[in-house]
Amino acid sequence: MPRLNINQLATLREFARWGTMSEAADAMGYTPGAVSQQLAELEKAVGVTLFIKVGRRSLLTDAGHALANEAERVLAAEDRARSSVMQAGGEIAGTLVLGTWGSSAAALLAPLLAESAKRFPELTVTTREVDADFSVRSVSRGEVDLAFGLEHPEAPLPRERSTSIVNLLTERYWVAGSIRQALPAGRPTSLADLAEEAWILPAESTVLGRVARAAFRRVGVEPRVQHEVNDVAATMQMAAQGLGITLATDMWLPFVQGEQLPRTAVREEIIRDIVMVAPAEVSWLSATQALIQLAARVVPESVARR
Secondary structure, three states, rough: OOOOHHHHHHHHHHHHOOOOOHHHHHHHOOOHHHHHHHHHHHHHHHHOOEEEEEEEEEEEHHHHHHHHHHHHHHHHHHHHHHHHHHHHHHOEEEEEOOOOOOEEHHHHHHHHHHHHHOOOOOOOEEEEEEOOHHHHHHHOOOOEEEEEEEEOOOOOOOOOOEEEEEEEEEEEEEEEOOOOOOOOOOEEOOOHHHHOHHHHHHHOOOOOHHHHHHHHOOOOOOOOOOEEEOOOHHHHHHOOOOOOEEEEOHHHHHHHHOOOOOOOEOOOEEEEEEEEEEOOHHHHHHHHHHHHHHHHHHHHHHHHOO
């Protein structure tokens, strides 16, 4: 039997993850025709039927599923082998795809990439936009190598065997914008006293929308939401322009750079964690581990300077 081809196994893995030739092609940067050709050559090499046609779709046979599972292990072993060579040579090198989203890109990406380029000149970090709520899925599916994630105590990220989660920073929410009523100076204000202000909050269907409303309900009130806005940048600009108040964190300050933004501390503890989602076997991946360790230092420093 001919020796198996690593590129063909990687193509099979992506097909198993995505389920169609076109989606596997998008994930790998190939054409659907190239994916089809690689899989046909792999099937010929093993001499076993890996795919069956159902209508216009190709589906994996039991043998195809078995080989796809083994492909995951073979490709992980290849990653470990590459990493071992790099570690033995004392070099952090290669290419990593980092998943980012809105405020993480605005506040954290530039300082992290700048420091990475300085510390690890042979490491190339590329970025891809991911949904903060689905950062674990993006890493688990191999869409990105690692990703910034976001979780609240009320809305933790899912824990999967194939991924690990490293906490980079815990942030506390405060109120951004001009409050109409007079408040006692020098001490935090309760959300119960602010419920009738004009609030700018995301929809309750979003994670922050649910977290914010849950915080109000814990003190027995509902916020008067005058503007329902999901976009962080738009929300912060509206608060800076006096159109209402909102819950904010220090990481959002780049969206109102140069603006005068009143800030009020909140008595109730409303927090969130900025995390890095990585493969479960992160200790084997020297470049991944190096970037996470760098992020653990750069992220708190970057936010503290706001």
